[in-house]
Amino acid sequence: MTRGVVTQDPNGLRRSVVQIESSRGELCSGAVIAPDLILTAAHCVLQRAAYRVVLVDQRFRRFAVKAVAAAMHPDFVPGTTPRNQPGIDLAIIKLARPLGPDFTPLDPAAASSVAPGDFVNLAGFGLSAENRRGSARVLRQTRLISLGTLQVRNRVLVMADEDRLAETTGAGACRGDSGGPIVRGGPGSYQLLGIVSWSSGALKSNIPTACGGLTAVTPVAEHEGWIASRSDALRRYSAERGSSSAGGNAYDWTAR
Structure with missing residues (x-):
């Protein structure tokens, strides 16, 4: 991540x-x-x-x-x-x-919808940057903001770094974070909201990457x-x- x-x-x-x-x-x-x-x-x-x-x-x-x-x-x-x-x-x-x-x-029955502008937390064991394979297998978490939904071949929620909004490289999923949860709340009261499906590089990234741009999430409530x-x-x-x-x-x- x-x-x-x-x-x-x-x-x-x-x-x-x-x-x-x-x-x-x-x-x-x-x-x-x-x-x-x-x-x-x-x-x-x-x-x-x-x-x-x-x-x-x-x-x-x-x-x-x-x-x-x-x-x-x-x-x-x-x-x-x-x-x-x-x-x-x-x-x-x-x-x-x-x-x-x-x-x-985490209880899927307690999942709720995520609206544009909502803040959520992403957790996963993925890489900290493209090609930095030695950084994987460590649990990390970060805060993202919901940008709304996207219909590609399936319907996903789209998240991004709250400051960079995927224009330049910021917080987001990377290789190995697929399948990880999007949650809100804190210890003892985490609410499961979605599961990471794919991620992209920043819109203005000048290198091929699947990290630090958009994080696409399958909504659990649906x-x-x-x-x-x-x-x-x-x-x-x-x-x-x-x-x-x-x-x-x-x-x-x-x-x-």
Whole structure:
């Protein structure tokens, strides 16, 4: 995340935001929505690969939990980039085991709409700048302002740095922040508002980049019904059966 602040409060967003890694090197972020469920972007879990979710404990020590299933939104269809993917860029990951009381799920049912001019917070484990790969895997957060909605191949909320408004490089999502949450509120009362789908460089950037300009977010309130129904289905997943009732998209998967 560009111009983000490293999260240091053990009782803050550390308790609700995770890193998602694939065995092929994909890096994304996600939001805890139940002790054994993570909400993220669908394009983050498309690869035929093994996935794990990485968390940090109260002392910011990292540990991983295996992902055993994923359900994509039924309208999601992969594209060449997240920006031109038709459908809804959301997925839910089922963990091999529940997280303990050290982690606090964000409730999608409590999501509300975001109006132009609203201030929100972005959290994720992405890069701090394009090509700065060593900066990833650290939880950062930053404040953004909502600019309204954009209809590309799907409907997203658009956020930007409140001072630079994406004209020049400012705060925003970068590679690895996809799937991370947009929230408002503070520790103990965070409200989940959306999930990052894609980001861009600043409008006046003179280098190719996907960082520091616009941050495009899938609004959770508009899809809370699907999140609730698929969460219920994934809770019934059985690793012993090797199957899940969470179908609905051809790209859904269960671990082998």
